[in-house]
Amino acid sequence: MQVSVRLFTVLREVAGKKEETLQFDEKEKVTVAAVLKTLSDIYGKPFNDYVYDAQTGAVKGFLHFFINGKNTMGISGLETELNDGDVLAIVPPVGGG
Numbered sequence: 539m540q541v542s543v544r545l546f547t548v549l550r551e552v553a554g555k556k557e558e559t560l561q562f563d564e565k566e567k568v569t570v571a572a573v574l575k576t577l578s579d580i581y582g583k584p585f586n587d588y589v590y591d592a593q594t595g596a597v598k599g600f601l602h603f604f605i606n607g608k609n610t611m612g613i614s615g616l617e618t619e620l621n622d623g624d625v626l627a628i629v630p631p632v633g634g635g
Contacts, residue, residue: 539564541620542575544627552584564622570603571616571624590630601630 539562562568603610604627610618
């Protein structure tokens with residue numbers, strides 16, 4: 539199973555690219571949380587510092603996750619399952635004015 543992850547701002551700098559393609563076993567349940575864990579294993583401390591709260595270990599609340607353009611908060615949050623070919627976008631807060 540293949541999942542693409544689109545990275546923006548700080549995560550793009552951490553990865554050195556705008557998209558990461560991950561492979562998972564076909565029988566594995568792939569959730570947003572599982573994708574984040576895999577990216578954490580690949581990119582280590584810089585990724586962890588940006589995505590996870592150092593005290594609680596929880597994913598920081600300012601990040602938004604979209605699967606194929608749909609916000610995961612309206613589905614099952616970090617436990618939302620992905621399918622083969624899905625695109626997960628990790629979107630930081632957007633400011634402007």
